[in-house]
Amino acid sequence: LSALYYGLYLNIGFSAADDGNYAQIAYELYLGRAPEAVAINYGILWFKIGEGLFHVFGVNYVLVKIFFFAVIAATNILIFYTINVMSGSRLFALTMTAVPLIVPAFPATAFYGFCILLNAAAQMRIAAKITRVTWIDAAIAGAALSLSFQIRPDFGYIWTVPLTLLLLAATFKSSSTHRTWELFGAAIAAFFIVQAPLLVSAMNGGYAGLVLQQYMSYPATMVDYALSGVRALISGNVAQPDSAGSTSLQRPGLT
Numbered sequence: 001l002s003a004l005y006y007g008l009y010l011n012i013g014f015s016a017a018d019d020g021n022y023a024q025i026a027y028e029l030y031l032g033r034a035p036e037a038v039a040i041n042y043g044i045l046w047f048k049i050g051e052g053l054f055h056v057f058g059v060n061y062v063l064v065k066i067f068f069f070a071v072i073a074a075t076n077i078l079i080f081y082t083i084n085v086m087s088g089s090r091l092f093a094l095t096m097t098a099v100p101l102i103v104p105a106f107p108a109t110a111f112y113g114f115c116i117l118l119n120a121a122a123q124m125r126i127a128a129k130i131t132r133v134t135w136i137d138a139a140i141a142g143a144a145l146s147l148s149f150q151i152r153p154d155f156g157y158i159w160t161v162p163l164t165l166l167l168l169a170a171t172f173k174s175s176s177t178h179r180t181w182e183l184f185g186a187a188i189a190a191f192f193i194v195q196a197p198l199l200v201s202a203m204n205g206g207y208a209g210l211v212l213q214q215y216m217s218y219p220a221t222m223v224d225y226a227l228s229g230v231r232a233l234i235s236g237n238v239a240q241p242d243s244a245g246s247t248s249l250q251r252p253g254l255t
Contacts, residue, residue: 002069002104018108023064026050030059035207044211045150045198046111068107071114076101078117085121085128112155115148119159126166133170135186141166142187146194153218163187 028038029051035044050064057063076097084093105113122141126133141163149156167187171180202208 001101002072002107005102005104006069006107018106019064019068020061022047022050022108023061026054026064027059030054035205036210040210040214042111043149043151043153043214044202044207045147046152048198048201065107068110071110072104072107075105075110075113075117078114078121082117082121082124085124111151115151115155118144119148119155119163123159123163123166126163126170130166130170131173133167133183135182138167138170138183138186139190142190143194145187146191149215150195150198153215154222157218157222 025038025040025047026049029035029047035047038047040047050067053063053067054060079100080093080097083096084090087093100113104110119141122137122144126137126141129137145156145159145163148159167183170183198211199208202211
């Protein structure tokens with residue numbers, strides 16, 4: 001359905017932005033260029049996946065688009081799973097999933113939805129069985145969180161909050177201290193196990209500093225965005241474009 005929806009997009013050629021930017025960065029990594037020398041604007045894992053695909057199947061621009069469509073499909077499956085767990089109604093879940101199915105996500109940013117639903121699915125699984133959460137449930141959520149950090153850290157930081165609250169709620173249902181260590185320990189262990197391949201690769205490849213810099217820079221960026229939004233709400237003014245030559249449309253204040 002995504003391929004049909006973006007049928008003309010499939011044959012549009014090489015886009016210099018979005019999917020083209022992704023393909024170029026993955027290609028540079030494939031050629032062995034140091035990640036620090038490439039303008040990597042999202043988590044390194046996102047581009048490393050493209051590099052890996054090029055190593056396996058060869059360098060192909062259409063392969064990048066197929067990969068994006070696969071991410072859209074995976075996201076839709078996660079949407080169905082999450083709503084089904086939440087509502088207990090397969091029919092309702094199918095009906096709701098039909099919306100993103102009919103109008104798929106923009107391919108080049110499909111990982112936004114994937115990161116969101118990956119965590120939502122894992123954490124809804126915990127919420128649905130809050131009185132009988134197992135260490136496996138906690139580990140799955142910790143692994144999902146870890147993947148999000150590697151693809152785009154801000155999703156990781158945001159989803160850490162509800163996961164912490166859910167695990168606390170699960171432990172409060174059981175007064176055992178052992179239960180607290182079991183659930184949080186499983187989530188943290190899974191988090192670092194999933195982080196390990198990237199960190200080992202980064203240390204061997206000499207770009208560990210880049211990975212850590214990405215992780216450390218996102219909190220300040222997120223706070224800056226939040227404060228800008230609050231200031232705009234209070235003043236009623238929308239932030240102006242960064243440069244006089246910007247083509248961004250001006251937007252009215254949010255009421």
